Amino acid sequence: MHHHGHSHANDDEGHHHPVASRKQMLWAVILTGSFMLVEVVGGLISGSLALLADAGHMLTDAAALLLAFYAMTLSAKPADSQRTFGYGRLQVLAAYTNGIFLIGLTIWIVWESIQRFYEPNPIQSATMLVVATLGLIVNIVVFKILHSASGTNINVRSAMLHVLGDLLGSVGAIAAALIIWQWGILWVDPLLSIFVSVLILRSAYHVIKDSSHILLEGKPQELDTQQIHNDLMALDGVVDIHHMHLWSISEQEPLMTFHALIKDDYPGDDMIDVMLELLRVKHGLTHATIQVERSNCVENTEAVACIDTATNPK
Missing domain, CATH: 1.20.1510.10 (Cation efflux protein transmembrane domain)
Structure with missing residues (x-):
């Protein structure tokens, strides 16, 4: 899921x-x-x-x-x-x-x-x-x-x-x-x-x-990709941050998308709120799209299949 x-x-x-x-x-x-x-x-x-x-x-x-x-x-x-x-x-x-x-x-x-x-x-x-x-x-x-x-x-x-x-x-x-x-x-x-x-x-x-x-969809000069990655990884419940993309529409509009692998016992929506708040407060990023994945996701090149065992015990 x-x-x-x-x-x-x-x-x-x-x-x-x-x-x-x-x-x-x-x-x-x-x-x-x-x-x-x-x-x-x-x-x-x-x-x-x-x-x-x-x-x-x-x-x-x-x-x-x-x-x-x-x-x-x-x-x-x-x-x-x-x-x-x-x-x-x-x-x-x-x-x-x-x-x-x-x-x-x-x-x-x-x-x-x-x-x-x-x-x-x-x-x-x-x-x-x-x-x-x-x-x-x-x-x-x-x-x-x-x-x-x-x-x-x-x-x-x-x-x-x-x-x-x-x-x-x-x-x-x-x-x-x-x-x-x-x-x-x-x-x-x-x-x-x-x-x-x-x-x-x-x-x-x-x-x-x-x-x-x-x-060329380059990273906005004022943002530090590595620092953002480290800050997100430091959050409680985050296992991994990957597929990270930073770019901007114009100089005033930085955008970001990434996948976040989180521990099973952490609610996804709450984690999203925490991550968005961190990006806004610490890095001034107000437009981000986050995809949350569970630790038992099966990933292949076509798609990411996630089985959420809490809601789908089979």
Whole structure:
């Protein structure tokens, strides 16, 4: 006879995002998208490829933020018959996609920069300086908006990294504009672009690493599998803990399933309650599914057959 225990204390919690952070994300999308157009115009007027490259960067920013906003909106949808875990993982998928985008963007910036070393083009430094300064202000505002909404959300964090790269790009563009204005050294522009690319690449690596870990059903970083196993084994009446699986839907939603072999004279339901309480209090795990087995279970590869002698004396 099998006993199954489920604890779903916070089934809904992981799927809901404060409306505030969705609003913040929308503001970030609007600001970034609007300023991108300003940069395109500024880049064309001043002849600065740096501004056009930055506009291209802002385009991917706007796309990243839009993707993040869309994922946030969708992941708040409740679970349905097709998606029994809900849509929480969409955010992780969006973060992963953003990371890939960032790598593509970096390659493009480096390529463009190398071209510009060989063929520097004349630049109206004053226009470039004005647009780059405005860009810095917009990026700081967007970064602050996202920073207050990031918390433990990998999706918002990946969007924030886009903006951080852009913010550094604006600082670089301002410095380049000043150097070009003062000394007419055109190669400083591509040099700064390459420096920003390296920073973007580092961010992208971490976003891809964290999100792919979740997508591959990796163990949540903050949980210690061995410690959880030891704590469960230390409980009175527990003989063995096996088939243990730990994973997460999104960063905020760790899940666990395992089989617990318990002594015959311990009531299954009580043992389930004790184990769930331990997981909740000591490890912060509020969603666990436990299968209780008896010491006279016959296990083979097909199934686990348990004979509960107390209720089935034959």
